[in-house]
Structures are given as structure tokens and as C-alpha cells.
Amino acid sequence: MATEYGQSYGLDSGPGLPGDAGVRRHRLPAGLRAPFEARSLREFGYVLLSLPISIVLFTYAVTMMSLGAGLLVTFLGVPVLAAALAGCRGLGTLERVRARALLGLRVADPEPLRMKKQGLMAWIGAVLKSGTSWRSLLYAVLQFPWSVFSFVVAVTVWSTGWAMLTYPLWFWVFPAYAGQDGLQLYGDETHRIYLDNPFEITVTALVGLLFTLATPWIVRALTMVDRVLVHGLLGPSPLAKRVVELESDRGVVVDTAAADLRRIERDLHDGAQARLVSLAMDLGLAKEKLREDPQAAARMVDEAHGEVKTALQELRDLARGIHPAVLTDRGLDAALSAVASRCTVPVRVEVDLTERPASAIEGIAYFTVAELLQNISKHSRATWAAVEVWRVENRLMLQVVDDGVGGADVTAGSGLAGLAERLGAVDGILVVDSPAGGPTRVTAELPWRGERLAG
Missing domain, CATH: 3.30.565.10 (Histidine kinase-like ATPase, C-terminal domain)
Structure with missing residues (x-):
């Protein structure tokens, strides 16, 4: 059954997350308060952590897969590949936890390993056949270049914005310790431009304010790609979801069919069958009284005729309940x-x-x-x-x-x-x-x- 449409990528509705939009009223518009919201800080923290974590993931995945591929000429290559994929699955679990904690992203656990038998060989076969294992490996490979890009963009924009916004507080460092009038905007052999007068310092701070206000939205756009990667590669596949739905639907169909059979059996036993048994007994009594008291026998036959009509009507109603003609x-x-x-x-x-x-x-x-x-x-x-x-x-x-x-x-x-x-x-x-x-x-x-x- 479904009554809702749309893709939300499993966003939580906790404080500071999209689910509570419109519930709390703020005096400041979203654009002004975004740099100081907990959600923006969590998303920025997610981007910062992604770089070292992606280095670990990428190094592990490439090293283990290369080692396993190199050892395929021997029997050791297969279990090494299975261990590499199993490790990627485990690291993928940690990534889902991190995405939920920092991005508010709910991703269901992927389908477990399906092993028909117990033992090491069965486990190795299940890991190698699992689509979740290979998607986790693909995540470990793709996450690295994206994390490098998002880290560089986020840190550059964030540091530039805050540095320019606070420039009026620290521009004095240049004439005091650097031997120049201010932050150098342009310079060549004959001409140099410094941001040193009040107007230029004010404009610099205003530009920094724009960068600072834009940073949370830039980081949010970057983390949307992370949401897609986590949701698409570390969650259950659409095919696995469909299999689970079909298994559930099959159970519903079986239960419904069993309930219908019990209902039909109950209706037959309590209705038409009981009437037919009573009818047979009445006809037997009428047969015994036919010679001794023909009038009484005729009355009993007439009553039995009415019972026959009632039983036929019940059978028609029952047939209509199964599938009407x-x-x-x-x-x-x-x-x-x-x-x-x-x-x-x-x-x-x-x-x-x-x-x-x-x-x-x-x-x-x-x-x-x-x-x-x-x-x-x-x-x-x-x-x-x-x-x-x-x-x-x-x-x-x-x-x-x-x-x-x-x-x-x-x-x-x-x-x-x-x-x-x-x-x-x-x-x-x-x-x-x-x-x-x-x-x-x-x-x-x-x-x-x-x-x-x-x-």
C-alpha cells in the first residue's frame, strides 16, 4: 500500500533538519541565520570528515582488491577478494551512521547475505554474489575524488568569507608586521593596489559577508551529492526492495486466501449444510408418516420445500461471494x-x-x-x-x-x-x-x- 509520493532521501525531522521547517518561527530569515544553524555546522563537519575517511576507504578498497586480483592465480585470491568486499560493507555501515548523525539521512540497512549453507565457502560465495558488497566497493572508490573536491570548495569558500568579513579587525597586521599598507589586491613591477582605506576595507567586509552567507548553501549543495551516493550505493537496491515487497504481498495473498477458505467452510457448515441435514431428517420423518398421516406428511414436505429454497438462496449468496456470475x-x-x-x-x-x-x-x-x-x-x-x-x-x-x-x-x-x-x-x-x-x-x-x- 502506498499513500505518499516523492523522494526525501530519508531526511530526519529532528531539530535543525528539513522536517521541522515551518514548525518554529524565526525572526531572522533563513539566509541570515543559516551560517549559525546547527544543521549548517553539521554539514560542514561532514565535508571536513569526508576527506580523511575517504582516503582510508579508497586506500583500503584499492589495496585489498589489487591484492586479491593479483592472488587469483592461487586459491588465496578468492578469500582475499571476499574479505575486501566484506570490509567495504562494514565501512559502508559506518558511513550510514555518519550520514544519519551529521546529515539527518535515514538509509535502511541493505539486504543481508543470503547463505543456503553454513561454512566459510558459503560465506565467501554469498559475499561475492551480493550486490551490496560491490556497491559498497564502488562507493569507496567514488567517494574519494568527490570528497577531495567538496573539501577544497567548502574550506576555500568558508575561510575566504570569514577572512574577508573580519578584515576590519585584523588589517592592522600588515602595516604593523608585514611592511605594507594592507591586503594586496593586485601588484606588478610598477603598480600595487592595497585594501587599506576605510571604503575598501568596508567593501571587503561586505563581500566577505556575501561569501559567508552563501557558504552554508554551497555546502548543502555539495552534501546533496553525498546524500545521493549514500542512499544509492549503501542502501538497499530497488530490486531488493521489490523482492521484500513481493514476499510480503505473497504472505498477504496466502493469508487472505486461507481466510476466504475458512469463511466458505464456515458458511457451508453453519448454513447450507446444516439446512440440508435438517431437510434430510424432515424428509425421513415425512416418509415414515406418509401412510399413517398423509396430511402431516404433506405439511412436513411443504416445510422441507421451503427449507430447500432457503438453502438454494444461501448457496447462491455464497457463490456470489466467491465470484458473481x-x-x-x-x-x-x-x-x-x-x-x-x-x-x-x-x-x-x-x-x-x-x-x-x-x-x-x-x-x-x-x-x-x-x-x-x-x-x-x-x-x-x-x-x-x-x-x-x-x-x-x-x-x-x-x-x-x-x-x-x-x-x-x-x-x-x-x-x-x-x-x-x-x-x-x-x-x-x-x-x-x-x-x-x-x-x-x-x-x-x-x-x-x-x-x-x-x-
């Missing part, structure tokens, strides 16, 4: 109209589809609307409802609206949570907008997944 024969428009007619409030149904989606998606859409209308009948106290179905590119869109009391919450562990899990199992999305007092608007989005012409 009208959905198979006539599609969503007719099926949703039929389920809307059984709702306790008037329901307007609009289905704007020129083609039919895959049968599995069509069934999920039907049962989604059916459950939402059932919730409206039981809980909403609405006077009307509306169902709309349409297609947007390769997505099937559903929307159910009612004018009830509102307050529906998909996170409250209600039936909506189970419905959201079912939709998530097929890459669907459920969005609930239900303020207190209503109205309630539930939007579902499903993949189209194949199509066939409407019959």
Missing part, C-alpha cells in the same frame, strides 16, 4: 449496479470503461466496492453514495463517496486496513479522505494488467 458475464458495470441495489442507501454508479481489465483485477475491483458499500450501510449513516470507475492509462481507478459522518481511518486496524493490504498485494493503492463530519471519499487505484475487449 454477473461479473463474469456482463462486467463491472452490471455487477456494481447489482451490488449497489442491495445497499441500504441510494447509490449512483458510473462506469466509464471501453474495455475490461484482467479478470483478477476486475474481481478485486468488484469486491473492493462491495466492501466499501457494506461499510456505508453499517457505519456511515449516509443518505446517498456514489461509485465511479474509470481508467487512466494503465491504471484502473475506483472512487466511492458518501455523505455520512466520516471518521474512517485506514490505520485504525479496521476492515479498511485489510482492504488496503489486499490492494497492496497487487500493487494497488488505497487513499481514504474522511474528516469528522464527512463526507468520506475512498479512492482505490489498481493496475490494469492486461485487457480484453468487452463482450
Whole structure:
């Protein structure tokens, strides 16, 4: 299930980080207070630390990989390569911790090693096959040149800005100890320009102020590249995330199927099966009384006939709950109209589809609307409802609206949570907008997944 969009690179919402923007009010604008904010100092500290750390990472990675590659002619090369990759994974863990502490960047741990067997050889094979290991190695190689560049830029801009800003406080050093009038701006054999009069000193300080105010934003832009490197190379890969999602969705599908089977078994046992057993007993008694008391037997047969009708209706309802025949024969428009007619409030149904989606998606859409209308009948106290179905590119869109009391919450562990899990199992999305007092608007989005012409 997904209800949010966008990429934030896992930014924390702690003090001084982007998450609390707009929560606290400041008298100074962001541009003036940025040089003194804790976030700016942490980011500058991250850039300063990146250079020595990247030297260690680069040296370790290049040395170990070169040693392992050189030893591949012997058996020792393979375990040395595995040890090099394992070390890069460990250093990558420390880098994720550093990024979280100084940049406020939350990066999930990558997928663990998958070993089918225990032992040294199994571990070596798992390390060499792991994409995380090679991405950590790539991070160690790429981080070094970028850290050198960002260190030089950040330190140069920071030191230049503060030196020029504070120039009025220390320009006296030049005439007192250097034998010149001030900071030399230009000089050749015949002409020299010094920043020594009040106007030039003031302009120098103003230029330094601009550099100082711009430094935090320059450092922030530099650290955005670090965020991308850490997030993209030291976090879980998109493929691994997808595998985890599919495993979770498979569990949801299995649990849902098991629950449906238990429900069908319970309905058969407590409903139609019990009625059929009672019917068989009644017919047996009627058979015994047929000669002795034909009128009593006729009454019992008449009652049994009524039980047969009730059992047939229960079986029809049960079959409709598994997969309604009208959905198979006539599609969503007719099926949703039929389920809307059984709702306790008037329901307007609009289905704007020129083609039919895959049968599995069509069934999920039907049962989604059916459950939402059932919730409206039981809980909403609405006077009307509306169902709309349409297609947007390769997505099937559903929307159910009612004018009830509102307050529906998909996170409250209600039936909506189970419905959201079912939709998530097929890459669907459920969005609930239900303020207190209503109205309630539930939007579902499903993949189209194949199509066939409407019959």
C-alpha cells in the first residue's frame, strides 16, 4: 500500500533538519541565520570528515582488491577478494551512521547475505554474489575524488568569507608586521593596489559577508551529492526492495486466501449444510408418516420445500461471494449496479470503461466496492453514495463517496486496513479522505494488467 509520493532521501525531522521547517518561527530569515544553524555546522563537519575517511576507504578498497586480483592465480585470491568486499560493507555501515548523525539521512540497512549453507565457502560465495558488497566497493572508490573536491570548495569558500568579513579587525597586521599598507589586491613591477582605506576595507567586509552567507548553501549543495551516493550505493537496491515487497504481498495473498477458505467452510457448515441435514431428517420423518398421516406428511414436505429454497438462496449468496456470475458475464458495470441495489442507501454508479481489465483485477475491483458499500450501510449513516470507475492509462481507478459522518481511518486496524493490504498485494493503492463530519471519499487505484475487449 502506498499513500505518499516523492523522494526525501530519508531526511530526519529532528531539530535543525528539513522536517521541522515551518514548525518554529524565526525572526531572522533563513539566509541570515543559516551560517549559525546547527544543521549548517553539521554539514560542514561532514565535508571536513569526508576527506580523511575517504582516503582510508579508497586506500583500503584499492589495496585489498589489487591484492586479491593479483592472488587469483592461487586459491588465496578468492578469500582475499571476499574479505575486501566484506570490509567495504562494514565501512559502508559506518558511513550510514555518519550520514544519519551529521546529515539527518535515514538509509535502511541493505539486504543481508543470503547463505543456503553454513561454512566459510558459503560465506565467501554469498559475499561475492551480493550486490551490496560491490556497491559498497564502488562507493569507496567514488567517494574519494568527490570528497577531495567538496573539501577544497567548502574550506576555500568558508575561510575566504570569514577572512574577508573580519578584515576590519585584523588589517592592522600588515602595516604593523608585514611592511605594507594592507591586503594586496593586485601588484606588478610598477603598480600595487592595497585594501587599506576605510571604503575598501568596508567593501571587503561586505563581500566577505556575501561569501559567508552563501557558504552554508554551497555546502548543502555539495552534501546533496553525498546524500545521493549514500542512499544509492549503501542502501538497499530497488530490486531488493521489490523482492521484500513481493514476499510480503505473497504472505498477504496466502493469508487472505486461507481466510476466504475458512469463511466458505464456515458458511457451508453453519448454513447450507446444516439446512440440508435438517431437510434430510424432515424428509425421513415425512416418509415414515406418509401412510399413517398423509396430511402431516404433506405439511412436513411443504416445510422441507421451503427449507430447500432457503438453502438454494444461501448457496447462491455464497457463490456470489466467491465470484458473481454477473461479473463474469456482463462486467463491472452490471455487477456494481447489482451490488449497489442491495445497499441500504441510494447509490449512483458510473462506469466509464471501453474495455475490461484482467479478470483478477476486475474481481478485486468488484469486491473492493462491495466492501466499501457494506461499510456505508453499517457505519456511515449516509443518505446517498456514489461509485465511479474509470481508467487512466494503465491504471484502473475506483472512487466511492458518501455523505455520512466520516471518521474512517485506514490505520485504525479496521476492515479498511485489510482492504488496503489486499490492494497492496497487487500493487494497488488505497487513499481514504474522511474528516469528522464527512463526507468520506475512498479512492482505490489498481493496475490494469492486461485487457480484453468487452463482450
